[in-house]
Amino acid sequence: MRRAIAEARRGVGRTSPNPPVGAVLVRDGIEIGAGWHRRAGQPHAEREAIADALQRSGPDALRGATAYVTLEPCSTHGRTPPCTDGLIEAGVSHVVYASTDPNPAHAGGADPLLRSAGIEVASGVLADEADRLIRPFAKVQGTGLPWVIWKTAMSLDGRLTRPPGEGMWLTGPEARAEVQKIRAEVDAIVTSGETVRRDRPRLDLREPELLEGREMPWRVVLTDRPDSLPDDAPLFTDAHRERTLVRPRMDFEKTLRELVRERGVNAVMLECGGRLAGEFADRGLIDEVVAFMAPMICGGPVTALAGEGLPDGAGLDQIEFRQVGPDVMLRGIVREG
Numbered sequence: 138m139r140r141a142i143a144e145a146r147r148g149v150g151r152t153s154p155n156p157p158v159g160a161v162l163v164r165d166g167i168e169i170g171a172g173w174h175r176r177a178g179q180p181h182a183e184r185e186a187i188a189d190a191l192q193r194s195g196p197d198a199l200r201g202a203t204a205y206v207t208l209e210p211c212s213t214h215g216r217t218p219p220c221t222d223g224l225i226e227a228g229v230s231h232v233v234y235a236s237t238d239p240n241p242a243h244a245g246g247a248d249p250l251l252r253s254a255g256i257e258v259a260s261g262v263l264a265d266e267a268d269r270l271i272r273p274f275a276k277v278q279g280t281g282l283p284w285v286i287w288k289t290a291m292s293l294d295g296r297l298t299r300p301p302g303e304g305m306w307l308t309g310p311e312a313r314a315e316v317q318k319i320r321a322e323v324d325a326i327v328t329s330g331e332t333v334r335r336d337r338p339r340l341d342l343r344e345p346e347l348l349e350g351r352e353m354p355w356r357v358v359l360t361d362r363p364d365s366l367p368d369d370a371p372l373f374t375d376a377h378r379e380r381t382l383v384r385p386r387m388d389f390e391k392t393l394r395e396l397v398r399e400r401g402v403n404a405v406m407l408e409c410g411g412r413l414a415g416e417f418a419d420r421g422l423i424d425e426v427v428a429f430m431a432p433m434i435c436g437g438p439v440t441a442l443a444g445e446g447l448p449d450g451a452g453l454d455q456i457e458f459r460q461v462g463p464d465v466m467l468r469g470i471v472r473e474g
């Protein structure tokens with residue numbers, strides 16, 4: 138299952154509106170096939186793994202094999218035929234999966250179908266780890282809202298900018314490379330008109346390997362004064378300008394739902410100043426925090442987040458932290474209130 142999770146990771150940020158899923162086939166203790174879901178509309182992980190095994194070892198390879206899948210195999214027809222049928226036709230004797238499918242069309246559907254075909258089924262194996270991979274998908278299935286990662290970079294005194302006349306960066310190049318990787322996990326990057334005017338950000342993926350097999354994330358500017366946006370900002374002039382959307386700031390929850398419904402977005406990254414971040418927090422719309430702290434004391438008026446803050450002092454769970462160049466990165470999931 139650990140191998141299947143590693144396969145699934147290859148799809149993170151590329152499969153929306155579908156979840157990333159991985160599958161590994163094992164016979165007599167030997168891995169005979171592996172695969173992951175690459176993109177919505179393309180074959181599911183199970184079918185990729187079956188095709189891999191057939192290609193590597195011929196048509197009889199799968200008789201009596203065990204399939205390890207990170208998600209409950211789908212059991213009804215979507216854009217692709219059900220994986221339960223694929224596994225039954227392939228002749229596997231055991232199916233082991235980690236997470237239950239949060240999609241109500243499939244949840245709980247696989248076990249009886251597989252069992253009635255004589256296949257032994259086990260579930261819940263490494264489920265915590267596998268559930269983390271599909272958090273954005275599960276959020277969408279449960280609420281119609283995307284998973285929101287608030288990314289911020291601040292000085293030790295919580296400021297977002299350096300004093301006038303100094304350079305514009307707080308964090309070093311290592312932290313900025315890390316931000317590129319986090320952007321690659323999401324389908325859209327949300328910012329404010331204020332940030333576009335002040336910083337003229339690109340909000341893009343710059344490494345070709347991060348863009349491989351996926352579109353540029355949507356860049357969504359929330360502003361109630363669209364006419365105040367500079368026409369010559371990179372978001373409106375670069376090669377991906379058709380991936381930039383401008384929406385009213387007032388109604389940003391509506392915009393989040395629209396991104397899910399109309400653009401198949403599962404995960405969003407919020408990269409903006411303290412005011413918009415505060416409004417997201419006040420409305421309970423932040424699910425995960427990635428905060429970089431630069432070893433500087435800058436002074437000045439702007440802090441990372443204005444507003445009420447999160448309930449109970451914004452507890453985070455599943456904290457991860459490490460040094461990134463001269464900066465510190467802290468990442469965690471907002472605890473449910």
Ligand code: AOF
Nearest residue numbers: 158174181182210211215216217220240
């Ligand atoms: C699996 N294996 O690799 C994935 C699954 O429209 P479709 O046919 O691509 O089906 C999408 C649904 O299938 C999606 O909402 C989720 O419930 C499930 N995803 N299932 O067995 C996979 N990606």
Ligand code: ZN
Nearest residue numbers: 181210211220
């Ligand atoms: Zn499937």
